[in-house]
Amino acid sequence: MTHRTWLALALSAAVLLGSSAARAETHVVAPAGGGLPALDVRVDLQAGVVVAGGAKVPIDLAKGRFPTEGQVVTETLPIGAGRSVVHVRVPASDAEDVAWEAILAGGKAEPIFAGVTGYVSGDPGERTGQAVRIVASGKRSFVLVGSIREDKCICGQSATLLDPQALYPASLDLRPATVQRLTPEQQSEAEAIAAVDV
Numbered sequence: 001m002t003h004r005t006w007l008a009l010a011l012s013a014a015v016l017l018g019s020s021a022a023r024a025e026t027h028v029v030a031p032a033g034g035g036l037p038a039l040d041v042r043v044d045l046q047a048g049v050v051v052a053g054g055a056k057v058p059i060d061l062a063k064g065r066f067p068t069e070g071q072v073v074t075e076t077l078p079i080g081a082g083r084s085v086v087h088v089r090v091p092a093s094d095a096e097d098v099a100w101e102a103i104l105a106g107g108k109a110e111p112i113f114a115g116v117t118g119y120v121s122g123d124p125g126e127r128t129g130q131a132v133r134i135v136a137s138g139k140r141s142f143v144l145v146g147s148i149r150e151d152k153c154i155c156g157q158s159a160t161l162l163d164p165q166a167l168y169p170a171s172l173d174l175r176p177a178t179v180q181r182l183t184p185e186q187q188s189e190a191e192a193i194a195a196v197d198v
Helices: 003-016 184-189
Strands: 027-030 039-044 049-052 055-058 073-080 083-091 099-104 113-121 128-137 140-149 162-168 173-176
Touching (some): 027 073, 027 083, 039 073, 039 083, 049 099, 113 140
Parallel strands (some): 073 140
Antiparallel strands (some): 099 113, 113 128, 128 140, 140 162
16 A cells, blocks of 8 residues: 555545644644654734744734734644644634644744635635645644635535645655545535446
């Protein structure tokens, strides 16, 4: 079984178990492990930056769009191999489902991912953008990043991840991956179709 096939199976199982729960926080510390140092992450809305291990990552939103501190999310995500990363989400105050997000790891000078997510470009009905999805599976989480298009969604979904990339624990980079796009609810409600030889 190839690593990519294993990842596809694991992600499919992970989707069935639901998404990770995130809490509103502006400060979190990811523990050391798997060869990575601990990572202290703090969101400073006043300065417009995320301070991660001493490095400052600019929050790429206009300050007028910043939320209150109570709406900011920072969470530690165990990703396997004893390693953890930090997910930061700073939602825009003036647009639903638009946010600045980052994935950060100890020992890495640059974010694994940092950018504005949600439908941010194009005309209504044809807007495009990027999305981050966190899928929990037992004691670990899968981190997915991909593009989204308003005119290319699975029925019943506001956004469907296209060209998904998964975070690989060993290399800490994002690589193309095959993932389940249906939610657990959609899978349970799907009509079974029996194949008939004609």
